[in-house]
Amino acid sequence: MKKKIIIALTILIAIISTSAVGFAVASGAMKKEEKPSDYKIGITYEQALESDKPMVGLLYVDWCGYCLRFMPKFKVLSMMYGTKYNFVMINAEAPENQALVEDVALTGFPTVYVMDPKYDNRFLINNAIYHNTPKFQKELDRYLRIRDILNKASK
Numbered sequence: 001m002k003k004k005i006i007i008a009l010t011i012l013i014a015i016i017s018t019s020a021v022g023f024a025v026a027s028g029a030m031k032k033e034e035k036p037s038d039y040k041i042g043i044t045y046e047q048a049l050e051s052d053k054p055m056v057g058l059l060y061v062d063w064c065g066y067c068l069r070f071m072p073k074f075k076v077l078s079m080m081y082g083t084k085y086n087f088v089m090i091n092a093e094a095p096e097n098q099a100l101v102e103d104v105a106l107t108g109f110p111t112v113y114v115m116d117p118k119y120d121n122r123f124l125i126n127n128a129i130y131h132n133t134p135k136f137q138k139e140l141d142r143y144l145r146i147r148d149i150l151n152k153a154s155k
Contacts, residue, residue, distance in 0.1 A: 041074060058087075060092065114143050
């Protein structure tokens with residue numbers, strides 16, 4: 001009899017907690033990001049252009065499932081490298097971004113570029129490493145080393 005009561009209480013607690021989480025999500029208490037633009041990471045492209053730091057620019061569209069899956073990784077990278085890079089989200093469908101989109105000749109989404117206005121430099125991060133944090137970090141660190149050499153040479 002005790003086992004039946006314990007099992008029944010366990011099931012009841014599971015049902016109540018599942019319902020509470022569902023209610024919290026539905027009421028907005030726990031907001032679930034449903035599209036990439038729901039993430040608010042970094043600064044605007046215009047602000048990054050005025051900064052002395054290089055930027056990691058993510059070109060995305062809201063209908064792209066791959067973009068949505070990449071956003072948590074982009075957020076982690078922005079926390080890891082936020083002092084060395086400006087992180088920028090660029091909606092490729094926004095009218096104000098059309099000149100940039102045409103300039104970089106996008107072939108898919110998401111697309112990540114390291115852009116450095118100071119040296120008028122830009123390079124594409126290969127999408128094969130988007131979900132491999134150590135490889136992504138290696139590319140970001142590599143550019144920082146190159147930029148350091150450029151900074152020393154220009155003095």
